[in-house]
Amino acid sequence: MSGNEAPKRPKLILAGNGMAGVGTLEQILKLTGAYDITVYGAEPHPNYNRIQLSYVLEGSKTFDEIVLNDRDWYREHGIRLHTGTKVTRIDTESKKVITETGDAESYDKLIIATGSKPFFLPVPGHDKNGVIGFRDIADCETMIAASRTKKKAAVIGGGLLGLEAAKGLVQLGMETTVVHLFESLMERQLDEVSAGMLKAELERQGIQFAMGKKTVELTGGAEVEGLRFEDGTELPADLVVMAAGIVPNTDVAKASGIDCRRGIVVDDYMRTSAPDVYAVGECCEHRGVCYGLVAPLFEQGGVLAHEIAGLDPAPYMGSSVATKLKISGVDVFSGGVYAETAEHRVLRNHDDWRGTYKKVLLKDGRIVGAVLYGDVTDSSVLTRLVRDQAVMTDELYGQLFGRGGCCSEGKASIGVEAMADDEIVCGCNGVAKGTIVQGIREQGWSTVEQIKVCTGATRSCGGCKPMVEQLLQLTLGDSYDGTAAAKAGICGCTSLSRDEIVASIQEMGLASVREVMNVLGWSQPEGCSKCRPAINYYLGMLRPLEHRDEKDSRFVNERLHANIQKDSTFSVIPRMYGGVTSPEELRKIADIADKYAVKMVKVTGGQRLDLLGVKKEDLPSIWADLGMPSGYGYAKALRTVKTCVGSRFCRFGTQDSIAMGIDLERRFERLWMPAKFKMAVNGCPRNCAESGIKDLGIIGNDGGWEVFVGGNGGIKLRAGDSLCKVKTDEELVLICSGFIQYYRETANYGERTSEWVERIGLETIRQAIVEDKDNCAALAARVEQALAALHDPWQEAVENGELRRQLYEPVQAGATNE
Amino acid sequence: MNGTNSSAIMLDAGKPDEYPIGLGREVRAGSLSVAVFRASGGRWYALENKTPHAKGGSLAEAIVSGDYLYCPVRDLKIALGSGEVQAPDTGQVRTFDIRVEDNRVRISIPKQS
Ligand code: SRM
Ligand SMILES: Cc1cc2nc3c(=O)[nH]c(=O)nc-3n(C[C@H](O)[C@H](O)[C@H](O)COP(=O)(O)OP(=O)(O)OC[C@H]3O[C@@H](n4cnc5c(N)ncnc54)[C@H](O)[C@@H]3O)c2cc1C
Ligand code: SF4
Ligand code: FES
Numbered sequence: 052m053s054g055n056e057a058p059k060r061p062k063l064i065l066a067g068n069g070m071a072g073v074g075t076l077e078q079i080l081k082l083t084g085a086y087d088i089t090v091y092g093a094e095p096h097p098n099y100n101r102i103q104l105s106y107v108l109e110g111s112k113t114f115d116e117i118v119l120n121d122r123d124w125y126r127e128h129g130i131r132l133h134t135g136t137k138v139t140r141i142d143t144e145s146k147k148v149i150t151e152t153g154d155a156e157s158y159d160k161l162i163i164a165t166g167s168k169p170f171f172l173p174v175p176g177h178d179k180n181g182v183i184g185f186r187d188i189a190d191c192e193t194m195i196a197a198s199r200t201k202k203k204a205a206v207i208g209g210g211l212l213g214l215e216a217a218k219g220l221v222q223l224g225m226e227t228t229v230v231h232l233f234e235s236l237m238e239r240q241l242d243e244v245s246a247g248m249l250k251a252e253l254e255r256q257g258i259q260f261a262m263g264k265k266t267v268e269l270t271g272g273a274e275v276e277g278l279r280f281e282d283g284t285e286l287p288a289d290l291v292v293m294a295a296g297i298v299p300n301t302d303v304a305k306a307s308g309i310d311c312r313r314g315i316v317v318d319d320y321m322r323t324s325a326p327d328v329y330a331v332g333e334c335c336e337h338r339g340v341c342y343g344l345v346a347p348l349f350e351q352g353g354v355l356a357h358e359i360a361g362l363d364p365a366p367y368m369g370s371s372v373a374t375k376l377k378i379s380g381v382d383v384f385s386g387g388v389y390a391e392t393a394e395h396r397v398l399r400n401h402d403d404w405r406g407t408y409k410k411v412l413l414k415d416g417r418i419v420g421a422v423l424y425g426d427v428t429d430s431s432v433l434t435r436l437v438r439d440q441a442v443m444t445d446e447l448y449g450q451l452f453g454r455g456g457c458c459s460e461g462k463a464s465i466g467v468e469a470m471a472d473d474e475i476v477c478g479c480n481g482v483a484k485g486t487i488v489q490g491i492r493e494q495g496w497s498t499v500e501q502i503k504v505c506t507g508a509t510r511s512c513g514g515c516k517p518m519v520e521q522l523l524q525l526t527l528g529d530s531y532d533g534t535a536a537a538k539a540g541i542c543g544c545t546s547l548s549r550d551e552i553v554a555s556i557q558e559m560g561l562a563s564v565r566e567v568m569n570v571l572g573w574s575q576p577e578g579c580s581k582c583r584p585a586i587n588y589y590l591g592m593l594r595p596l597e598h599r600d601e602k603d604s605r606f607v608n609e610r611l612h613a614n615i616q617k618d619s620t621f622s623v624i625p626r627m628y629g630g631v632t633s634p635e636e637l638r639k640i641a642d643i644a645d646k647y648a649v650k651m652v653k654v655t656g657g658q659r660l661d662l663l664g665v666k667k668e669d670l671p672s673i674w675a676d677l678g679m680p681s682g683y684g685y686a687k688a689l690r691t692v693k694t695c696v697g698s699r700f701c702r703f704g705t706q707d708s709i710a711m712g713i714d715l716e717r718r719f720e721r722l723w724m725p726a727k728f729k730m731a732v733n734g735c736p737r738n739c740a741e742s743g744i745k746d747l748g749i750i751g752n753d754g755g756w757e758v759f760v761g762g763n764g765g766i767k768l769r770a771g772d773s774l775c776k777v778k779t780d781e782e783l784v785l786i787c788s789g790f791i792q793y794y795r796e797t798a799n800y801g802e803r804t805s806e807w808v809e810r811i812g813l814e815t816i817r818q819a820i821v822e823d824k825d826n827c828a829a830l831a832a833r834v835e836q837a838l839a840a841l842h843d844p845w846q847e848a849v850e851n852g853e854l855r856r857q858l859y860e861p862v863q864a865g866a867t868n869e
Numbered sequence: 870m871n872g873t874n875s876s877a878i879m880l881d882a883g884k885p886d887e888y889p890i891g892l893g894r895e896v897r898a899g900s901l902s903v904a905v906f907r908a909s910g911g912r913w914y915a916l917e918n919k920t921p922h923a924k925g926g927s928l929a930e931a932i933v934s935g936d937y938l939y940c941p942v943r944d945l946k947i948a949l950g951s952g953e954v955q956a957p958d959t960g961q962v963r964t965f966d967i968r969v970e971d972n973r974v975r976i977s978i979p980k981q982s
Binding site: 077080084504617857858861 | 878883888924927
């Protein structure tokens, strides 16, 4: 095939390694790989989430946690990254970028994204030591260091940035006063009422305020000692944070003769006055506006990415902005116009008891602004309504303010109807309402599954599924029927339902995944990643003794018996029955962690240890060294059985929960299930091992055990239902066996017990295993059969050389002399 | 095509029976990692062992269906032959020429400029 050398790629340089610039690069990389990219950033770090500096300051996040693109990301995308390197000038004639070290690098296209700088009040003393801005990680570090030796801080500016800085400083133990020129906080976003509520709450959280104060001088020697105000009063402070505003950073552009006003002037395609030089983010000025929040910057980045990829973007028309304050315990939202004038009609709901405030401003019947305090659940809807200047209707009013009088009680939830077409339904995959509705109308999508395949919505966390279902309902009306949707087949390859497939396997005696797909007329002859693992499970469940597990139909984790990580290393969680270990075992694990240089040893949420970051080819030897069975932490199978201390040690324990937990774990380990399956056993109703949110949770009491089923602590929290009480250990084991097997035989592949219990009903289950004793005994016998056929997969890999080689080891290739 | 194309390196990746049908294997050559698939029906494919997804990940552990793979980390569907990521996702994986000759698996890697 083509051995042609790739033509030299055009060079793209980014000056400014911040959120807007790198955000734009990400979008460009999605659209084209045509550029050879170099990035210069003045800060010594890769791109991080500047917004979350507030969390770093208050100590709730570490710097590593706010990194957005680590150095590997740049490397993986072939981007040359120069951190700690400032660009000083651009030679727009010879198309070269010149750095502070004097290096010159030529470009074909250049993006300036130098952000902004804190605005320092030009008062005498503003350059003293101890006076800083709040813009980057260095500022955070300065503040954190200062808090160790200094006591009193003053923050100049009562806006978003100033308040977040003040909160952080209070958290760091400093006595902190916010100095504000106006009488009302966040005066550019909030009206007086909400600002008053905000101030009262922040005072409660320990921030002090000096309102209506104009700073005229910073006093002290080399170090700052205080502020002097216009009215002659003073405030002592040994740290002063300037948070009175930002100024677009136009240094480089100005030094290079590029047109600047307040910011670098750009047109609707983010082009500056110099050819092939673009600007994006806080440093630029578009139609006279410089923005200071990220949402507009990402919109700009989208336009610019298309422009650079040569894809004719729609012009950028400017953004409407909305604000939220990120201080815990304080929910504030504001969008559009907040201050009412005679031309506005005002809808207001102020509840001093609950501490909530909601105001919507109408102009000529259209929504032009909104303020929320205390309860900001409607903020995303209001952002859209304000942006679109939506007409207020009775219905919208009902949704926003409730029909039933003054209180929010009667409020209908704002469902998908109220969402704008471009509002995001699936946050994980960025799918907008309009895309889904259009597909339903024009492509005839009629199931969640089809929408998943075509758009990706619901594919990741699944949290958006209810909204997608509502959209189907809304768009298709009566013709949408959730049960018919289930009939649409288990995946895009077939129109057969789970029950039909299982029945066919039984009736026709189908024996392999391939046979099932052939005989039942799969549209994609070799199936997909949804149906293949499902069929493999059904085959194994129906014929435990005959079926040979088909590795090529297994998802990677269940094929390799380890959990794949984002960097394609794996994790190893050995069984630690009932969460009980020993010094000897711990020593062994520690030695092995050293020997294989695992990246982390972590205590899991399931009461055992996880060795993270193991190379695939090391897995079999690590397992051999451990000599412990697989914990199946990666599988649709029994995961952990958590136990509490119980009667062996605990003064409240009524049952030996540890012994029972270990016994159950040994009994049911390795058993394949429709979905992951978690258990817990507790010694008394205090429930320290959380039986209430387990697939099967057991709680001891004085007279025996109580069994809870269908609990889930994951995406959709569900408390387990009490299935029954039993008196003896034998009865308990029998009920567990019956329950597990009934679930294995009737659940859809991928369906957790929490969903299954709701689908088939608790009463049906109780009837099948508690009332019908014979049936329960038969179920228990079948589970024994299934268990008998299973072996520890780690041991198998250790013993079987061919398996080990083919599944775990890479082929080392040599070059041939041709 | 013969192997004399000087702008490509020919890799010897062992015997065909080292490759289980329907599964992928990683072939390493220096710093390059190639995911080799022996699909049912005897077709061979070689792709760079790296998803085009921004957050990274390998491909050799994929589920293979016909001439497509489903990537192990995010379930992207990718055409084995062209390396093209299928809708709704987008992206492109590098692919390499692969063939079996004299009972050896050979992969041709264009020399990088
Ligand atoms: C290791 C562990 C986190 C930890 O360090 O504590 C963990 C790690 C993962 N969990 Fe979990 N879960 C872990 C305990 C839990 C728990 C707590 C528990 O079991 O008590 C829950 C909530 C309880 C529950 O499931 O009801 C939990 C609910 C989830 C969910 C949501 C499941 C749901 O039905 O809602 C997922 C996503 C899924 O399964 O689709 C998930 C998925 C995952 C996966 C496997 C994601 C994946 O597929 O790669 C994570 C692997 C991380 C990695 O890179 O290796 N993990 N996960 C815990 C392993 C426990 C163990 O010893 O086996
Ligand atoms: C504490 C804090 C809290 C915030 N909270 C919010 C919030 O809640 N919501 C919100 O929407 N926005 C918030 N913002 C604003 C948001 O962070 C910015 O809008 C956004 O980071 C701007 O992106 P940018 O790329 O334009 O600039 P930046 O992210 O500042 O990136 C510019 C980068 O360019 C570098 N640079 C400058 N000059 C040069 C040069 N000559 N050569 C090389 N590199 C250079 C800088 O060092 C910097 O790293 C907050 C900001 C701060 C500081
Ligand atoms: S659940 Fe009960 S027995 Fe178990 S540790 Fe807690 S208090 Fe003790
Ligand atoms: S929000 Fe749609 S999958 Fe997570």
